[in-house]
Amino acid sequence: xxxxxxxxxxxxxxxxxxxxxxxxxxxxxxxxxxxxxxxxxxxxxxxxxxxxxxxxxxxxxxxxxxxxxxxxxxxxxxxxxxxxxxxxxxxxxxxxxxxxxxxxxxxxxxxxxxxxxxxxxxxxxxxxxxxxxxxxxxxxxxxxxxxxxxxxxxxxxxxxxxxxxxxxxxxxxxxxxxxxxxxxxxxxxxxxxxxxxxxxxxxxxxxxxxxxxxxxxxxxxxxxxxxxxxxxxxxxxxxxxxxxxx
Amino acid sequence: xxxxxxxxxxxxxxxxxxxxxxxxxxxxxxxxxxxxxxxxxxxxxxxxxxxxxxxxxxxxxxxxxxxxxxxxxxxxxxxxxxxxxxxxxxxxxxxxxxxxxxxxxxxxxxxxxxxxxxxxxxxxxxxxxxxxxxxxxxxxxxxxxxxxxxxxxxxxxxxxxxxxxxxxxxxxxxxxxxxxxxxxxxxxxxxxxxxxxxxxxxxxxxxxxxxxxxxxxxxxxxxxxxxxxxxxxxxxxxxxxxxxxxxxxxxxxxxxxxxxxxxxxxxxxxxxx
Numbered sequence: 032x033x034x035x036x037x038x039x040x041x042x043x044x045x046x047x048x049x050x051x052x053x054x055x056x057x058x059x060x061x062x063x064x065x066x067x068x069x070x071x072x073x074x075x076x077x078x079x080x081x082x083x084x085x086x087x088x089x090x091x092x093x094x095x096x097x098x099x100x101x102x103x104x105x106x107x108x109x110x111x112x113x114x115x116x117x118x119x120x121x122x123x124x125x126x127x128x129x130x131x132x133x134x135x136x137x138x139x140x141x142x143x144x145x146x147x148x149x150x151x152x153x154x155x156x157x158x159x160x161x162x163x164x165x166x167x168x169x170x171x172x173x174x175x176x177x178x179x180x181x182x183x184x185x186x187x188x189x190x191x192x193x194x195x196x197x198x199x200x201x202x203x204x205x206x207x208x209x210x211x212x213x214x215x216x217x218x219x220x221x222x223x224x225x226x227x228x229x230x231x232x233x234x235x236x237x238x239x240x241x242x243x244x245x246x247x248x249x250x251x252x253x254x255x256x257x258x259x260x261x262x263x264x265x266x267x268x269x270x271x272x273x274x275x276x277x
Numbered sequence: 278x279x280x281x282x283x284x285x286x287x288x289x290x291x292x293x294x295x296x297x298x299x300x301x302x303x304x305x306x307x308x309x310x311x312x313x314x315x316x317x318x319x320x321x322x323x324x325x326x327x328x329x330x331x332x333x334x335x336x337x338x339x340x341x342x343x344x345x346x347x348x349x350x351x352x353x354x355x356x357x358x359x360x361x362x363x364x365x366x367x368x369x370x371x372x373x374x375x376x377x378x379x380x381x382x383x384x385x386x387x388x389x390x391x392x393x394x395x396x397x398x399x400x401x402x403x404x405x406x407x408x409x410x411x412x413x414x415x416x417x418x419x420x421x422x423x424x425x426x427x428x429x430x431x432x433x434x435x436x437x438x439x440x441x442x443x444x445x446x447x448x449x450x451x452x453x454x455x456x457x458x459x460x461x462x463x464x465x466x467x468x469x470x471x472x473x474x475x476x477x478x479x480x481x482x483x484x485x486x487x488x489x490x491x492x493x494x495x496x497x498x499x500x501x502x503x504x505x506x507x508x509x510x511x512x513x514x515x516x517x518x519x520x521x522x523x524x525x526x527x528x529x530x531x532x533x534x535x536x537x538x539x540x541x542x543x544x545x546x547x548x549x550x
Contacts, residue, residue: 198448202481203456227455231448264460265323265439271423 058110058161060084062095063234064196065106066224067165068208069174069189070217073245074167076106077221079229080254081236088236096242098249100125103139103168104242105146108193109181110161117160120149139168139175143185151183163193168244192224195232200224214243226257318446318478318485319349319360321415322458323439324467327424327495328417331471332360333446333479334504335486342486348503350492354379354390356499357418358492359399362444363431364411371412375399392418392425396435404433413443419494446478446485453477464493472506479508 065078082090095114096106099121107114124145128137137145143166153159159181167176177187190204203224212220218241229235237256242249316337321330336344351359351372357379361368375398379390395416403410414429428441440458442450453474462470468491478485489506492499 195448199452202449202452202477205481206453206477223456224452227452230455231451263439265426265437269437 070212113160138170316484317362317444324462333485360415408432446482449481450474
């Protein structure tokens with residue numbers, strides 16, 4: 032009767048069995064912040080193109096902004112492989128929607144709701160999709176912008192961000208966002224936030240894309256980089272008047 | 278500034294006497310002191326004529342606001358001030374201690390204190406306590422060598438910067454600085470930027486709140502602007518006021534002055550030495 036102990040673990044033990052090799056315990060290849068804002072004609076997103084492998088900058092051309100159907104854009108931070116899985120789910124969702132061929136199409140609010148359910152249910156099974164998502168779009172002139180976290184927390188707002196963006200970009204957006212930003216103003220505001228993130232987030236890279244969605248459709252800019260300024264006097268000679276200190 | 282000489286070995290250097298006991302404590306489950314970003318937003322910036330320091334005024338005890346209007350900008354010398362984040366007792370004690378040391382030093386040398394002196398005294402004290410004195414400071418001042426701004430971390434490391442933020446609201450304040458700071462700011466532009474950065478901390482960080490304190494230090498002059506901005510006034514105050522109904526009947530009121538109870542014997546023997 033000494034063999035009884037071996038067969039028990041698989042069903043009883045939630046944490047610590049063969050099934051664990053299938054769960055997400057920690058992320059491997061990660062993307063950093065995404066920021067999204069509503070503007071006059073629709074939604075603007077910004078995200079850099081870095082995929083970090085722990086503390087190494089492994090991939091520098093990761094597209095973290097994708098279109099979903101005709102009306103929405105999704106941006107993801109966190110585990111890149113889980114984002115690719117989410118894209119497979121969404122592509123299937125849109126395909127089934129198109130197969131109805133009834134003139135209707137899923138809008139951003141519906142896609143956001145679907146994502147919330149997916150993320151929350153995975154979290155309940157202790158096998159989360161390790162992402163923070165931003166989802167935005169415009170349908171029939173109605174703008175929508177929301178976010179879902181890896182544990183299923185979701186909300187909508189006029190400006191959203193993931194990760195470090197919440198701490199560094201949201202304060203700026205709370206001060207400077209207003210209704211009816213023009214496209215140029217919106218891009219300028221996003222670039223301002225991305226620049227601060229580039230200075231202060233160690234996993235940020237200087238190669239970003241801007242995604243735009245309006246009633247006309249979806250556009251994704253070519254990757255480009257921001258100008259940075261490092262020439263402060265104090266940086267040039269920090270120990271002026273204090274020889275020997277640092 | 279005396280240290281207990283018994284624990285330091287005669288040769289000098291580190292004393293490892295406590296290592297075995299610390300190992301044992303960690304095994305028993307004691308977590309070593311980790312870096313604490315605590316409920317505060319403090320900032321400093323260098324402008325063309327000197328430095329400007331800023332701080333919020335909320336002191337928290339866990340989730341509760343203990344003091345709605347405390348002072349986080351501490352006096353070090355007539356030309357040097359220091360903002361403190363972290364354990365309030367630690368920031369208060371360490372700035373008081375170094376302030377006294379600076380005064381004695383001024384008497385000894387007959388000269389105005391230098392910012393690097395305060396910096397060295399603070400960092401060597403904090404380092405020797407290996408991070409257990411939880412004080413994160415923004416030190417600024419103007420001395421003969423010019424304006425200086427430094428940040429000091431609880432473990433004793435320092436940075437020399439043109440603009441700096443510390444505390445839990447440091448990211449919100451730094452976002453404002455990184456997007457709006459430039460060199461050669463005038464006094465009014467600098468004060469406005471500092472107030473904006475502190476406000477960003479007050480409104481975007483839960484650990485910071487209430488009012489904005491500002492301190493402008495220039496050559497030969499300092500302006501301590503306590504409660505420079507009050508962006509969180511109490512909006513509703515009852516016009517009627519409060520009245521407490523009398524429940525107990527007062528029978529008699531008698532006031533006994535304590536002095537009269539002491540008998541002073543005139544012309545007695547002198548006290549024993």
